[in-house]
Amino acid sequence: MSLLPAPTYLLSSAYDLGGFGISLIRLFESLDIEQVNTGLALLDTTVTLATGLDLETDILAWMDGAYGFFLFPSREGLISEFEPQIELGIGLMLQTSDRPAAEAALEAIDRVLAVNSVTVEPRTINGAEATRWEIALAEDEELSDVIGYGWPADDVLSLTVGSQSLRRLLNPRPHEPLAEHTTFQNAIAPFPSDNDSYFYINMGSTLSMLYRAIGVSPDTPFFLEIQRFLGTLHSISLTTSQTTDYTQADLFFVLAPAEE
DSSP: OTTSBTTOSEEEEEEOHHHHHHHHHHHHHHHOOHHHHHHHHHHHHHHHHHHSOOIIIIIITTOOSEEEEEEEOOSSSHHHHHOTTOOOEEEEEEEOSOHHHHHHHHHHHHHHHHTTTOEEEEEEETTEEEEEEEEOSSTTOOOEEEEEEEEEETTEEEEEESGGGGGGTSSOSSOOBGGGOHHHHHHHTTSOSSOSEEEEEEHHHHHHHHHHHHTOOTTSTTHHHHHHHHTTEEEEEEEEEEOSSOEEEEEEEEEOOOOO
């Protein structure tokens, strides 16, 4: 949470993405369906032939820490390149206990992309090393900056849609982290501190972004009624936790104070 920007629109986080992926593979294997087994074998073989890596031990295994998918305000990046009125960045953060394995996997993927019409270019963002992948999205078009990645912390990898969005994540100045933002703190205040996942939406900033994106205004039919209803929500949050005896899910809405 300390690495995400305070006005983050949406966050979905949990732990051990790699373990989840491996468990999913085991589940499919246990079904013992010929077509499924063939598909899994083809996937594993394709990954190995393309990158020289094993899907489970070289790619999924290092994704063993916290991870989060998030949407955040950004005037740079692939989406804003095509729709400037949409201030939206899309990101994924992966925590790992084995950064060398993660870097080896990324280098292998970079090599594969580089021989398949993708330009892989190292760059520096806010003094931090990063990499971007560029590709022509249509024939005869200029290259578009589609994905960027870098390390905002020694054990955390961040990927964004468009490397320019990494400016909000790699050594940003100034930086107010999501964990210290009042809206987020209020959203998670009643939750157990020991939990397995978070889901959080900052309704105020998200709705403002959506209104600008679709071009609504006070003159738009029914806008004031919709705004009056949705505007009562400051945030929506959800968390899950479990013990040996039970699994618990908590859903929390923070509402605007009633008008007197």
